[in-house]
Amino acid sequence: xxxxxxxxxxxxxxxxxxxxxxxxxxxxxxxxxxxxxxxxxxxxxxxxxxxxxxxxxxxxxxxxxxxxxxxxxxxxxxxxxxxxxxxxxxxxxxxxxxxxxxxxxxxxxxxxxxxxxxxxxxxxxxxxxxxxxxxxxxxxxxxxxxxxxxxxxxxxxxxxxxxxxxxxxxxxxxxxxxxxxxxxxxxxxxxxxxxxxxxxxxxxxxxxxxx
Amino acid sequence: xxxxxxxxxxxxxxxxxxxxxxxxxxxxxxxxxxxxxxxxxxxxxxxxxxxxxxxxxxxxxxxxxxxxxxxxxxxxxxxxxxxxxxxxxxxxxxxxxxxxxxxxxxxxxxxxxxxxxxxxxxxxxxxxxxxxxxxxxxxxxxxxxxxxxxxxxxxxxxxxxxxxxxxxxxxxxxxxxxxxxxxxxxxxxxxxxxxxxxxxxxxxxxxxxxx
DNA sequence: CCGACGAAGTGCGGGGCACGCATCTTTGCG
DNA sequence: CGCAAAGATGCGTGCCCCGCACTTCGTCGG
Numbered sequence: 001x002x003x004x005x006x007x008x009x010x011x012x013x014x015x016x017x018x019x020x021x022x023x024x025x026x027x028x029x030x031x032x033x034x035x036x037x038x039x040x041x042x043x044x045x046x047x048x049x050x051x052x053x054x055x056x057x058x059x060x061x062x063x064x065x066x067x068x069x070x071x072x073x074x075x076x077x078x079x080x081x082x083x084x085x086x087x088x089x090x091x092x093x094x095x096x097x098x099x100x101x102x103x104x105x106x107x108x109x110x111x112x113x114x115x116x117x118x119x120x121x122x123x124x125x126x127x128x129x130x131x132x133x134x135x136x137x138x139x140x141x142x143x144x145x146x147x148x149x150x151x152x153x154x155x156x157x158x159x160x161x162x163x164x165x166x167x168x169x170x171x172x173x174x175x176x177x178x179x180x181x182x183x184x185x186x187x188x189x190x191x192x193x194x195x196x197x198x199x200x201x202x203x204x205x206x207x208x209x210x211x
Numbered sequence: 212x213x214x215x216x217x218x219x220x221x222x223x224x225x226x227x228x229x230x231x232x233x234x235x236x237x238x239x240x241x242x243x244x245x246x247x248x249x250x251x252x253x254x255x256x257x258x259x260x261x262x263x264x265x266x267x268x269x270x271x272x273x274x275x276x277x278x279x280x281x282x283x284x285x286x287x288x289x290x291x292x293x294x295x296x297x298x299x300x301x302x303x304x305x306x307x308x309x310x311x312x313x314x315x316x317x318x319x320x321x322x323x324x325x326x327x328x329x330x331x332x333x334x335x336x337x338x339x340x341x342x343x344x345x346x347x348x349x350x351x352x353x354x355x356x357x358x359x360x361x362x363x364x365x366x367x368x369x370x371x372x373x374x375x376x377x378x379x380x381x382x383x384x385x386x387x388x389x390x391x392x393x394x395x396x397x398x399x400x401x402x403x404x405x406x407x408x409x410x411x412x413x414x415x416x417x418x419x420x421x422x
Numbered sequence: 423c424c425g426a427c428g429a430a431g432t433g434c435g436g437g438g439c440a441c442g443c444a445t446c447t448t449t450g451c452g
Numbered sequence: 453c454g455c456a457a458a459g460a461t462g463c464g465t466g467c468c469c470c471g472c473a474c475t476t477c478g479t480c481g482g
Contacts, residue, residue, distance in 0.1 A: 002478070002479070003478065003479090004429070004430080004477090004478055004479075007430085007478095008429095008430075011430095011431095032466095032467075032468095033467080033468070033469090034467095042431070042432090043431065043432050043433075044432095045431075045432055045433070045434090045470090046430085046431055046432070048468085048469060048470070049430075049431075052333070052469075052470090053468080053469075054468090081418065082418035083418065122263070122341065125341050125344065126337035126338050126340065126341040127337050129337065129340035129341055129344055130333065130336050130337040130340055133336065133340055133380075147418055155381060155382075155385060155404075155407065155408060155411070156411070156416070158381045158384075158385070159377075159378065159381055159408060159411055159412060159416060160416050162377035162378065162380060162381045163374055163377055163378075163412055163416060165377065166370075166373035166374055166376065166377040167370065167373065167374075169344075169373060170366060170369045170370055170373045171366075173369075174366060174369070193366075196366065197366060197370060200366070200367070200370055201370060201374055201412070201415070201416070202415055202416065202417075203415050204412075204413055204414050204415025204416070205367070205370060205371055205374060205412070205413065205415070206413075207292065207293035207294065207358055213449080213450070215448090215449060215450075215458075215459080218449095218459090219459080222459095222460095243437095243438075243439095244438080244439070244440090245438095253460075253461095254460065254461050254462080255439095255461095255462095256441090256460075256461055256462070256463090257459085257460055257461070259439085259440060259441065260459080260460075260461095263440070263441090264439080264440075265439090
């Protein structure tokens with residue numbers, strides 16, 4: 001990869017990160033495109049060469065993460081069961097790294113509150129969901145490869161991908177909600193939430209004694 | 212319901228419908244808010260009293276339909292199995308009424324092409340997904356009522372709702388794709404697609420001989 | 423090594439859009 | 453019949469998104 005492409009990725013990442021950081025700190029409508037561009041050291045016009053909106057910049061991180069899930073799934077050993085492979089690939093991407101968990105507690109709470117504010121903005125929700133939908137296509141391909149079914153021929157890979165995405169959304173939502181409730185021994189429990197949700201959908205969600 | 216509220220609903224419906232019709236006919240960026248408002252016999256400013264954007268107006272029909280699904284589920288007989296009830300409620304809302312199927316064939320194809328164009332616009336996709344997500348909450352409540360589990364206590368209702376929504380999305384997507392492929396003996400097969408997708412997710416999507 | 427090519431960054435300008443605010447009109451109710 | 457509330461409208465503003473033209477700088481063939 002040449003210098004050119006590397007700089008491009010750097011700029012993209014800088015813009016996306018700046019967008020998230022500033023918006024979490026200040027609130028969505030108190031951050032101008034100008035601010036984000038400035039933070040990343042480029043002109044405002046350039047921002048829109050990378051992202052079609054503020055919301056898209058924020059969602060791009062989610063998109064990238066979701067795309068890495070598909071890659072992660074492809075990287076799982078071939079002998080592994082489908083749902084085990086999926087669960088591992090998902091958990092690997094959804095677990096916060098040390099750059100988060102090593103933050104001092106009060107900072108993390110401030111950040112979490114800001115994050116919730118941000119995710120409450122309709123435009124952000126919409127773009128985030130769209131990002132998930134885009135990545136879902138890629139996930140469907142990866143699932144198709146693993147089980148040997150072309151997504152174009154059979155609905156199965158698409159259904160698995162959609163279901164996995166849905167389970168992730170529910171789990172994250174619940175994770176965020178629990179934080180608000182107060183209890184936050186959740187550093188590990190995001191994993192548990194995901195494992196639980198995925199195993200339930202894999203098992204087929206039977207109605208009566210469902211749990 | 213007083214006259215006031217009825218007029219409000221009328222105006223809302225007129226705006227939403229005008230938005231869809233004009234955009235399908237002309238293309239998203241060749242329709243101004245002004246046009247939609249004019250079509251509905253209301254001032255441009257009023258449009259934004261009802262919808263926060265063009266895309267939101269379009270998605271509102273999807274939102275309403277999805278909300279009716281939750282109501283439809285509540286209306287199913289109590290003895291009926293959960294997934295049967297869900298399937299019926301979903302199919303009831305997703306089946307196009309006679310006002311569509313009675314259109315002359317060429318008109319319907321033109322309309323379908325325009326619809327696909329519209330659904331290809333990122334902003335529309337995003338808002339549509341968001342509408343589905345909002346309605347999903349309501350669906351989760353309805354599921355919770357039916358199985359006697361509070362969505363706040365247990366993840367199950369949320370998972371069912373999310374999974375159902377996902378299955379619907381996959382089915383519609385596939386329905387639209389098939390139309391593009393040329394074969395359109397699909398008037399009934401949207402039903403079959405839904406039944407198939409829902410039964411698969413209900414059964415748990417086992418990997419090997421999945422079909 | 424160099425020169426042309428093409429991709430990325432930038433500045434400018436315009437068409438809309440979303441919304442706050444003040445005002446006018448309609449509705450429902452006592 | 454008249455008034456309080458809710459809705460519709462008009463106006464003004466700040467921002468956004470993008471098209472276009474121009475500059476800058478990696479990249480690659482000769």
